[in-house]
Amino acid sequence: MSNLTVDVKRPPLSFTMPVVAVLGACFGFVTGNIFGQAWLGFVIGAVIGAGLAGILAQIVQVRLWQKVWGTCAVFALAGLIAGGIGGLVGGAVMGLSMGWFATWIGSGQYRAGVPIYYTAGQTLWHNVFLFICAFVFFFLVAPLFPVIWLSFNAENFFTFTPEMLAFQAEGYSLKHYREFFSGGGHPVQGILYGAVIGAVLGALVQLLPNVQRGLARVVVFAVVGALIGVVVGKMWGVSGAEWMTPLKNSLIIAPFATLISVSLGTLAAIGLSQTHVPGRQAIMAVLISPMIVPLIISATGMFFFYAPLGNWLEANLGLNQTFVGYVKVILAHAALGVPFVIITVTATLVGFDPSLTRAAANMGANPVTTFFRVQMPLILPGVISGGLFAFITSFDEVVVVLFVGSAQQQTLPWQMFTGLREQISPTILAAATILVTISICLLTTVEVLRRRSEKLRGMSPG
């Protein structure tokens, strides 16, 4: 395709100016709306857009990016004069968009990506398609930004105060984050204990045969230990804290539920991939059903299933009511997580060559060794992503826990749910921001590790 494109020609001003004027009119409409003069803004915006396109076309000696940032600076300055710091930011954003758009259109770059034989209509559709893609992406991600922004609000309402919009320091505060983390715990001791335990473990690992040795490993173990330690320490002995108790519950419930659903789901997927299992489709359908049945129905069913089970456990085994509560929620969440594990593991098993297990057996490995040494490493990506889904399912779940759990098992989504209904407090936004950050870190880590191991496997022979 590259040999079909040639150096693009600059389109005439009779094309550039009206197109940029349209964008300018849109921005002008929005800006004018703020001052209650939408249509006046529309006209002024159109004129500015057309003028900008005309001016930029006259300047030829300057590089394109200089034009873009120059426009941005001019608009930002105008915004600063008109509306203070808030105007500066708004002006910068508009200037950047206008400047980029005007140079992109004016320099004919919009034709750079399409073959030379494309008609005007095809070129238009090509670019419109790209814009639609960009907008889809934008609308998926954009709702996060007001949430993050508002979480630094200095007031107890979901309101962009004038101080916030003017970017004044007194409009912002970390108090909702302090509120989120308030309520006891021993994070400092946690870091120390975690680091020490991690370092000791790191040192002990060096005693094992076939392990790379070095101080770096001990340090890595200590750092990971400290990270785990700070979380555990923060949660230790917390009770009755508005946000820390639910977080603690979530951190207890989700890992155990994940562990159960990963173990059971992986085994089920392996079993169901064997051709000789009778009624595979039916079993599969039953196991997947928690994903298909409306959650509220499963939740009601689970409530009536687990209530007598819990009563029995308490009455006959003398178990503590709180402990039984956790068991019930963990089992319920495990059932919800199993379908995700089954689906991802089944998908990876499709690419698994069954003759490998026969080869392993031929070389004297028993089925357990074969599973852990041959099959597991190959399907591990599927198991890990299934596990991630199971974890997120449990961590995000609010309906089932509302039914099955009692107040002692209140999880983070539950707290967010009731908090949103009873007291619209930005602490919920702080919690959401923290969760989003954790999710991004978690997924990035997993992806980095996956690429690294792929690279290692690709390089090492056998």
Add this chain to the structure above:
Amino acid sequence: MKLLTTFTATTALCAAGSMAGAQDMVDDMTLVSWGGAYQNSQIEAYAKPYMEMNPEVSITWDESSNEAVAKLRAMNEAGNITWDLVDVVAADALRLCDEGLAMEVDHDELLAPAPDGTDASDDFGDLIVSDCFIPQIVYSITFGYRSDMVPEGVDAPDDICDVFDLETYPGKRSLETRPINNMEWALICDGVPKDEVYDVLATEEGQDQALAKLDTIKDDVIWWSAGADTPQLLADGEVFMGSTYNGRLFSAIEEQDQPIEMMWDAQVFDLDGWIIPTGLSDERLARVQDFVRFATDTQRLADQAAYISYGPARESSAPLVGEHAELGIEMAPHMPTAPENSENVFVFNYGFWADYRDDIDAKFQSWLAQ
């Protein structure tokens, strides 16, 4: 070893339980309330002092009062009551009592007498609206408005009918998505005398009259369902005026410093209190009774008013109401029961709504959907 201890402890407990009874109490309780500033006032005024006296007790709070009726039904059916004490509005207490989900109590025996020796039932007086209901507070549903959005040259709104006056007070209003209170206010502002409101509302024409009056402002109404909605809408400046619980407005005005004012005219009093679920074991019941006796005594109810502007349900508590715990302002003038606030109170008729709720609800919902 631990298992063994647990086992012996359990056996000992069972043995003791069968012998003695009243003295044995469990150490953990699950209390159900509304969350937010209100639950906080209960924690500060009742739970913390109680736990100081009884350090072995731990209390878990469940913010589920909103769906208490449905959840208690489900728990009862499943035979697994996880709640020990539930905070509900009076109307819910009546329903729970009728269905046998709440325990009937002898108020004089269960609750502490007033300091001067008056029986609890006399101290609470008319507020004991059901045999199961242990009153805590009197709250009101009333209007608040943005003081900075009052049009120039016009007096601030001080009449319930200003809600329906879009010409003098343009802007959105927030009203609760239910017929209760809205229908009464509409009729009052359509010229129906206050004491005839429920007679009129009992007729088809009366209901249509109320809806017709509401129709005049329908386009400018934002409907709310949670107590936090109106304060949020007012703080945003999205509505000019809105109805909500007076304590929420107090919190937005005094604690959050929002430019909002109270409009007490035609406020509607309602009650909130505890119910004890039926089906608790003796040990749990003993603990709950001990807690309730403490938490509803004269001093505790007065203490609660230091955290939220709801009136204590006991007559003997009223003189003890002091200052706000953090702001240090006198709380008495912020109570819905204060004389200057209660000049024009609309008395809510429980009996009427128990009888007509379903019919009028259906009518109101279909009107909303039009």
